[in-house]
Amino acid sequence: MGKRVLVINPNSNASMTAAMDRSLDRMRYAGGPEIVCATLAEGPPGIETHRQSEAVTVPLCALIEREKGNYDAFVVGCFSDPGVVSARELTGKPVIGLCEAGVSAALNFAETYGILTNLASDAPGEIRILRALGLEARLVGIEAIGIAVTSLAHTPEILSAHVAAARRLGERGAQSVVLGCAGMSAFAQQIRKETGLWIVDPVVAAAGLAFAAIAATA
Numbered sequence: 001m002g003k004r005v006l007v008i009n010p011n012s013n014a015s016m017t018a019a020m021d022r023s024l025d026r027m028r029y030a031g032g033p034e035i036v037c038a039t040l041a042e043g044p045p046g047i048e049t050h051r052q053s054e055a056v057t058v059p060l061c062a063l064i065e066r067e068k069g070n071y072d073a074f075v076v077g078c079f080s081d082p083g084v085v086s087a088r089e090l091t092g093k094p095v096i097g098l099c100e101a102g103v104s105a106a107l108n109f110a111e112t113y114g115i116l117t118n119l120a121s122d123a124p125g126e127i128r129i130l131r132a133l134g135l136e137a138r139l140v141g142i143e144a145i146g147i148a149v150t151s152l153a154h155t156p157e158i159l160s161a162h163v164a165a166a167r168r169l170g171e172r173g174a175q176s177v178v179l180g181c182a183g184m185s186a187f188a189q190q191i192r193k194e195t196g197l198w199i200v201d202p203v204v205a206a207a208g209l210a211f212a213a214i215a216a217t218a
Helices: 014-027 050-055 057-067 084-088 098-109 120-133 149-154 158-171 182-195 202-216
Strands: 004-009 034-039 073-076 095-097 113-117 139-144 176-179 198-200
Touching (some): 004 202, 014 034, 014 149, 014 182, 050 057, 057 073, 057 084, 073 098, 073 202, 084 095, 095 098, 098 113, 098 120, 098 198, 098 202, 113 120, 120 139, 139 158, 149 182, 158 176, 158 182, 176 182, 182 202
Parallel strands (some): 004 034, 004 073, 073 095, 113 139
């Protein structure tokens, strides 16, 4: 049986799961691991607070517990990395979060990085995560696009908001930019073309790490 990766959207927004699935098409190739994207039905429409992030841990871990015999690696598709540490206690298989994977990738591409986030109120929580992971030192800043997670698919000016925020990070000295929400993945290549900055799609970065982990244990 071929190797399989389960990418879990911990919010209940199926359209965001579909967008992640499309972004991961570039990672699919003949003979490579199968990538399956799933929606956590028990999750909120969007994860925008620490409380929401904490609330999905139990159902997320229950899903991984049920599926750990069917997959070789797991990706938690939310930038707050909800439930990642807890899920790692359930299985010896890789469980990878978007924040840790995305920032780790950015640090390999450039000396400095910034993060695009949805709302300004998201930034303190993201800084807490970065400090806990020991990844804050080369961060130049976090810029908000001003669009909530639940509004990403319904905001016509979304690309221009991403580009403007990425340019602000570039002006602050960021050489690479990490997209701070799985729902931003569809715009990664367009933002790079508009800004010339190295744009890290954390969904792709996390899947890449899952592939590497699977290869290391093959």
